[in-house]
Amino acid sequence: MELDKRPPGGGGEGCLVGVVRVPVKIVALIVVLPVRVVWDLLVALGQAARRHVLGPFSVYVLQPLLRGIGRVLAVLLKLVFVWPWVGAWRYLVRPVHAYLLAPAGRMLHAYLLRPLGEALAWVGRGGMRYLLAPLAKAVAWTLWALCMTLFVWPWVGLWRYVLAPVGRGLAWLGGVFHRYVLTPLGQALAWTGAVLHRYLLRPVGLGLYRYVLVPLGQVLVWAWHVAGRIVRAVWRGVRLVGWVLLGWPATQVYRHVLTPVGHVVREVWRTVRSTVREVRAEVRKALFGGPGREPARSRARTLGSTTAVSNTPAPEHSLHEQG
Numbered sequence: 001m002e003l004d005k006r007p008p009g010g011g012g013e014g015c016l017v018g019v020v021r022v023p024v025k026i027v028a029l030i031v032v033l034p035v036r037v038v039w040d041l042l043v044a045l046g047q048a049a050r051r052h053v054l055g056p057f058s059v060y061v062l063q064p065l066l067r068g069i070g071r072v073l074a075v076l077l078k079l080v081f082v083w084p085w086v087g088a089w090r091y092l093v094r095p096v097h098a099y100l101l102a103p104a105g106r107m108l109h110a111y112l113l114r115p116l117g118e119a120l121a122w123v124g125r126g127g128m129r130y131l132l133a134p135l136a137k138a139v140a141w142t143l144w145a146l147c148m149t150l151f152v153w154p155w156v157g158l159w160r161y162v163l164a165p166v167g168r169g170l171a172w173l174g175g176v177f178h179r180y181v182l183t184p185l186g187q188a189l190a191w192t193g194a195v196l197h198r199y200l201l202r203p204v205g206l207g208l209y210r211y212v213l214v215p216l217g218q219v220l221v222w223a224w225h226v227a228g229r230i231v232r233a234v235w236r237g238v239r240l241v242g243w244v245l246l247g248w249p250a251t252q253v254y255r256h257v258l259t260p261v262g263h264v265v266r267e268v269w270r271t272v273r274s275t276v277r278e279v280r281a282e283v284r285k286a287l288f289g290g291p292g293r294e295p296a297r298s299r300a301r302t303l304g305s306t307t308a309v310s311n312t313p314a315p316e317h318s319l320h321e322q323g
Helices: 015-288 296-301
Strands: none
């Protein structure tokens, strides 16, 4: 049986591989197989729902609804945020500015602001030259001296006579500490890490990968393929059972029941139709005289006959009689 087949690989992995492989195989058959079956069913249901429900719903319901909502929102936004401001600008702000504010501003500038500005400029030129310029120079020199005294010279002295010597001393101590302490300590730690990696971590990692992870991955791959084969076999069995329970009986009923009944009904219908035509021809002959003539439409509908109604119709036989 396929369930007894072992995954590909060497046969001499050891006792540890056998102890790991048997529980993993049991868990894979208990967990992976139901997950695979449920996954296939969900994929089939999702494809059917996307093809027959979500696609038509999006095309015929959701898109027209969203377009209608978008048009309504556009009209509402224009009604609330565009048209009121456009109307206010067109019928209120622009007329007030054109006919009231602009003429008033031009008159105010021409008859008040421009003469006042010219007078102030003339006065300012004389005051700037003889009063404000010397006073500004004195104030600027005083502020410069005060700022230098408070914010520059103390910090320059502190940097030159305190911080710079202390920084040079600390740099010398840091160099000595790095050369005689940190460098030997780093070399010792690097040598210890290399030894641990070479003689402990690398052998343990290789053994774990070779004797645990590789067999575990092989068992999982094998279990996944076995689950797929089982699902395909179950599906073929379901199809066979469906054919035996539904398809084959329906085929037999159609072939041995419905087909003969249809032939019998067709022959009965042809006989009844031929009899009705003969009776109609005889009644027309009795009423109007002469050979009865069937209308063109009736002649066009006559199947299996190439003569007029007045002629004797060809005998019709059922399929059973022909057989």
